[in-house]
Amino acid sequence: MERLTTVRTTLLPQGAIDAIRQIGLVVGAYYLYRIVRGLVDGKTHVAFDNARTLVDIERAMGLFFEPGLQAWALGQSGVVDAADWMYVNSHFTITTGFMVWLYLARNDAFYFVRNMFMIAMGLALVLYVLYPTAPPRFMPEWGFTDTVAAFLGEAASNSASLLYNPFAAVPSMHVAFALMVAIPAFKLVRFRALKVLWCLYPVVVTMAVMITANHFWVDAALGAMVAAVSAYAASAGLARARPEAWAWRGRLRAGATA
Numbered sequence: 001m002e003r004l005t006t007v008r009t010t011l012l013p014q015g016a017i018d019a020i021r022q023i024g025l026v027v028g029a030y031y032l033y034r035i036v037r038g039l040v041d042g043k044t045h046v047a048f049d050n051a052r053t054l055v056d057i058e059r060a061m062g063l064f065f066e067p068g069l070q071a072w073a074l075g076q077s078g079v080v081d082a083a084d085w086m087y088v089n090s091h092f093t094i095t096t097g098f099m100v101w102l103y104l105a106r107n108d109a110f111y112f113v114r115n116m117f118m119i120a121m122g123l124a125l126v127l128y129v130l131y132p133t134a135p136p137r138f139m140p141e142w143g144f145t146d147t148v149a150a151f152l153g154e155a156a157s158n159s160a161s162l163l164y165n166p167f168a169a170v171p172s173m174h175v176a177f178a179l180m181v182a183i184p185a186f187k188l189v190r191f192r193a194l195k196v197l198w199c200l201y202p203v204v205v206t207m208a209v210m211i212t213a214n215h216f217w218v219d220a221a222l223g224a225m226v227a228a229v230s231a232y233a234a235s236a237g238l239a240r241a242r243p244e245a246w247a248w249r250g251r252l253r254a255g256a257t258a
Contacts, residue, residue, distance in 0.1 A: 013107035022103065022114065029121050043132050047167035051134040054170075054216050055142065066136060066210050066217065067143035073211040080147050086208040087148060091174050094201075098181045106188055112248045115238045116180050120230040124173050127222075133169040137213035144213040172215040175223035178205035180230065 012019050058064035073079045099117075103110045137146040179202050186198040209215040215223075239247040 013104065025118065032125060047132040047134040050131055051139060054133065054218050058216060058218060070144060070211055070213055080211060083208040083211040084148050086204060087212045087214060090205055091177060095177050095181055098185060109184060109188060109248065111246050112234055112239060113180065113184050115234040115246055116230045119233050120176050120180060120226050123226050123229065124171060127170055128168045131170050132167040134167055135169040135214045136216060147212045169215055169219050170222055171226045172209055172219040172223035174209050175202065175206050175220045176227040178202040179224060179227040
């Protein structure tokens, strides 16, 4: 019996039911994204109008630099391939890997981070419905190239597009997720080299989403704002409501998860 308890604590800190609950939350969020995609697929003209508005805003500010940034990257060996790989893989692989590690190895911090993600995804879904926006890669007239399609191949790119909302440029959840992963990771890891890498991670992701023409810098800035609002809401709201379960790195009492 003692051995079974040890295995349970080591592999699944809160037991199988809690692990299934967390997976269910992720799956539920995925299907909400699918539903929202169906709502905005018929608003193509609105999404392009909104993208042109962002271009006008950036040009008025003198900060419409993304075409030049991508042109520079296209002339550098390996830079675009690295950006494409980061764009395609970081959002799922690194985020999922971190959350699995967090749940298993630092379970007392997991629920605060999970709440941040749930709040951020809720905010993003609302913004996607209210302000559907085409990404820069759909606007070759401004000098943008769809580097991800070239990286994956047209067939693979079309298959991948079934899994995400093509008009969800505002906000950039790549940037939001990168911040919501990197800041907790920076606080949790002990080695200085890992702390440096986690500090660089959001910067690399932000550069990748612009180099691949998937986001304007305004989208990235709004993604950072979503991450900040989500962290505040998780801390000032949910963590105060259930500090024993949802506070940052709070020690959990038996059965206190949700």
